Amino acid sequence: SQKIEQNSEALNIQEGKTATLTCNYTNYSPAYLQWYRQDPGRGPVFLLLIRENEKEKRKERLKVTFDTTLKQSLFHITASQPADSATYLCALEEGRRALTFGSGTRLQVQP
Amino acid sequence: EPEVTQTPSHQVTQMGQEVILRCVPISNHLYFYWYRQILGQKVEFLVSFYNNEISEKSEIFDDQFSVERPDGSNFTLKIRSTKLEDSAMYFCASSERGHENTEAFFGQGTRLTVV
Incomplete structure (x- = not known):
């Protein structure tokens, strides 16, 4: 099964800066990768899906890259806001009908 | 905006008791899943469910667990005899x-506490 590494330390940045979060995986390259946001005590909320043949995906202030050679995905939030403070989860396919989640990186955006 | 609803939000149960966690998926969706998150963990x-049958399950989903879609709207997770280590958020x-x-x-999510 996949092993996913996300930086377990919290990321603290100033409002307006770009936040960059990293997701590394160790086994086979998945056909797709997803990013979710999770607030305390709440369920994950889907943000973006990127497939193995896509290098980059954007949605408003969010950008995801997927490098199958490095076995890494980067998740960027530009012009960050305090409301972006949350835990961000990387998730990879594990079989056709399951996701394996990373432990998440907590982002704190300071006003 | 359509949403997945779960009940109850919090359930406390004695070890060894059966619990049923309920979910109403979004109405036109065809694929249903249960995930769990132990406090502070991933x-x-x-399990995943499609076309009225389990399509995949993890090692966690042993004989103590079962899922059902009893009617056109509900999707349930049953734990037959709860253990302390079943305490978690179930999504x-x-x-x-x-x-x-x-x-x-x-x-x-449903926060399940087994005492």
Whole structure:
């Protein structure tokens, strides 16, 4: 099964800066990768899906890259806001009908 | 906006008791999932369900667990004889197509506490 590494330390940045979060995986390259946001005590909320043949995906202030050679995905939030403070989860396919989640990186955006 | 609803939001049960966690997926979705998250740990896959049968399950989903879609709207997770280590947040999710094609919508979870 996949092993996913996300930086377990919290990321603290100033409002307006770009936040960059990293997701590394160790086994086979998945056909797709997803990013979710999770607030305390709440369920994950889907943000973006990127497939193995896509290098980059954007949605408003969010950008995801997927490098199958490095076995890494980067998740960027530009012009960050305090409301972006949350835990961000990387998730990879594990079989056709399951996701394996990373432990998440907590982002704190300071006003 | 359509959403996945879960009940109850919090359930406390005695060890050895049976619990049923309930979920109402989004109405036009065809794929249903249960995940769990032990406090401070990762979200873990339990089971996926499509076309009225289990399509995948994890090692966690042993004989103590079962899922059912008793009618056209509900999707339930039953734990037959709860153990202390079953204490976790249980999330139901649904999607229009499989994870490989589209986003999954997660419910707000049921916090299960086994005492």
